[in-house]
Amino acid sequence: MATESSVWSTCDYSHNVTFFYNWVGKKISVAWTTRDFVVIGLGLTVCLIVVLANLLVMVAIFMNHRFHFPIYYLLGNMAAADLFAGIAYANLMLHTGPWTSTLSKEQWYMRGALIDISLTASVANLLAVAVERHQTIITMQLHSKMTKRRVVLLIVCIWAVSIVMGLVPSLFWNCECYLDDCSTVAPLYSRRFLVFWAVLNLLTFFVMVAVYTRIFVYVRYQTRHASHHSTEMRHKQTVFNLMKTISMVLGAFVICWMPGLVTLLLDGLLGKASHANAFEKFCLVIAECNSLVNPIIYTLRDDEMRRTFMWILCRLRRRGADQPRKLSPVEINSPLPEETLGCVQKLEDQAVRTETNDKEDSWTIPGRTLKRAGFIL
Template sequence: MLIDIKSYYCMSNAALGGKSANKLDTQGVVSSCVEESERTLKMDGQCYYNETIAFFYNASKKHLATEWNTVSKLVMGLGLTVCIFIMLANLLVMVAIYINRRFHFPIYYLMANLAAADFFAGLAYFYLMFNTGPNTRRLTVSTWLLRQGLIDTSLTASVANLLAIAIERHITVFRMQLHTRMSNRRVVVVIVIIWTMSIVMGAIPSVGWNCICAIKTCSNMAPLYSNSYLVFWAIFNLVTFVVMVVLYAHIFMYVRQRTMRMSRHSSGQRRNRDTMMSLLKTVVIVLGAFIVCWTPGLVLLLLDVFCEECNVLAFEKFFLLLAEFNSAMNPIIYSYRDKEMSVTFKQILFCQRQENINGTVEGSDRSASSLNHTVLSPHNNDHSVV
C-alpha cells in the first residue's frame, strides 16, 4: 500500500518538473524518485485516521494474521486462562485487606491498590485476547489505540504503586517504625494521583502522540505508535525501576549498618525488627518479579527503534505473556510470604466466619514464631524496632 503512495508522489513530482509521463516509463519514474517521495511523505503532514489497521501494519512491515493457526489458538487459550486467574486472585487480595483489620495500614492500602492495578491489567489483557490475531483486522484506529491504552494504563498504575510503596518503606524504615502515620485521607489522595497519572499516560497516544500523521515514524511492534513515544515510554519506566532499586538498596544498607551498631536489644525489639524486615523483603520480591517480567519487553521496544537488524517481532508474544504472568504473581507471593494473608485467603475461600478473620489468630506458633507474619496490631503501630 505504501508503494502506491510513493508512486503517486513520484508521478506528481515528475509532472511538476515538466516531464511527460508519455515519454518516460512509469516504473522508471517511480524507481528514480523513491528517495524524494520518501522525504515528501515524511513532511507532507497527511493524516490517515480513516485508513484500516492493515494499512499501518503493512507500512510497518508487521505481519497481520488472516486466520487462526494452532499457535495463535494456544496463545489465546492460555492468555484467557491467565486473565481469569489474575482477576480472581487480585480480587481475593483486595477483599482480604478490606476485611482483615490487621491489614488496615497505609502499606497494605497501597498493596491493595497494586492488586487493583493488576486486576485492571487482567481486564486489559482479556480485551486484548479477543482483539488480537485475525481479529485485529476488525479494529478501527480508535479501538486499536484503546486496546493498547488499557495496557499502558495498567502498567503505569503498577509502576506508580510500586514507587509509592518504595517511598513509604523508605520513610518508615528511616524513622524506625513499622507503619507510617499517614492518614487514610492522604492515602486516598495518593491513590487518586496514581490513577489520574496512569489514565493520562495511557491516553497520550490517543490524543496525539502517535504516528497517524507521520507514517514513516511508526513503530514495528506497535504500528500506530510513534518511535519517539515508545522511547519515552521505555526510558521512563526503566528509570523508575532504577530509582526503586536504589531506594531499596539504601534501605537495606541502612538497616544493616544500624543492626551492626546495636550492642543489645530486647526480644520484643528483635521481633519488631524481624517483622519490619519480613514485610520489606516481601515488597522487594514483588518489585523484583515486576522488573524481571517487564524489563525484557521495555528493552525490546528500544531495540525496535534503534536496532534495524534486530528481529524484535520474533520475541514480542513471548515477552507479552511474560508481562501478563506478572499480574498473577503477587497473590502467590503474598500467600507464601505472609502467613496472616495466607490464613485470610483460606478463610475467604472456605467461607469461614468473619469474626475469625478480624479477631486474634489462634495458635501461638502462627502469631509469634513466624517471620512471615508481617503486621502488628493497631496499638503497636508506633513501636520502634531498635
C-alpha cells in the same frame, strides 16, 4: 516551513488499521495458527489467575480491619491495578490474531490504552509501596502515619497519571502523520513514544533499586549494632530475611519487565531492523505475570494476610458444601469463628510443612523493637 508543510501533508486519517500493519511489515493472520492458539491460551490462563489472585487480595484487605492502614490501602490499589491489567490483557487476547483486521482505529487505540493504563498503574503502585516502606522503616514505624486523605490523593494521582499515559498515543503521540516513525510492535504508535515509555519505566526501576538499597543498608547497619545486644544468629537471620524480600521484589520486576522494556527500546531505536515482532507477544505475557507475582510477594509473605486468605477460602468451601450463608466483615479483634478454626488450622498445618525455619517475629534496634512489617522482613 516548506519541510514542515510537506511532513504534515502526508497526514491521512482515512487509513485503517490494516494499512499501518502492512506499512511496517507486521503480518495480520488471516487464519488461526498454532502460535495464535498458544499465545491466546497462555494469555487467558494468566489473566484468569491474575484476576482471581488480586480479587482475593482486595477482599481480604476490605474484610480484615487490621489491614485498614495506608500501606494496605496501597497494596489494595496495586491489586486493583493488577486485576484491571488481567481484564485489559484478556480484552487484548480476544481482539488479536485474525480479529485485528476487523478493528477500527478507535478500537485499536482503546485496546492499547487499557494495557498502558493498567501496567502503568501497577508499576506506579510498586514505586509508591517502596517509598512508603522507606518512610516507615527509616522512622522505625510499623505503619505509615499518612492520613487517609493523603492516601486517597496519592491513589487518585496514580490513576490520573496512568490514564494520561494510556491516552497520549491516541490523542497526539502517534505516527498517523509521520509514517516513518511507526512502530513495528504497535504499528499506530510512535517509536519515540515507546522509547519514552520504556525509559520512564527503567527510571522507575532504578528509583526502586535506590530506595530498597537504602532500606537494606540502613537496617543492616542498625542490626549490626544491635547484634551486640542479641545473638549473632538473630542478626544474620534478620538481614537474610530482608535481603530475600528485596531480592524477590527487584528480581520479579527485572524478570517480568526487562524483556518487554528492552523489546520496546530496540523497536523504538532500530525499527524494522530490531525484528521485535518475533517475540513481542511472549514478552507481553511475561510482563503480565508481574501482576500475578505482586500479590504473592507483597501479601503472601504476611502471616496475617495468609490467615485472612484461609478464612475466606474456608468460608467459600463451606458455602459450597452447606447452605449459603451471609458473610460478615472479619473483626480481627475477636477470634475467628469456631466453625472455621478447624479448617484454618488444617490449612496452616499444611503450609507449615512446606515452610523453612526462616521466620523472625521481630528485629531489634538498641532500645526499640519493631515487629515484622509483613512483607518487608
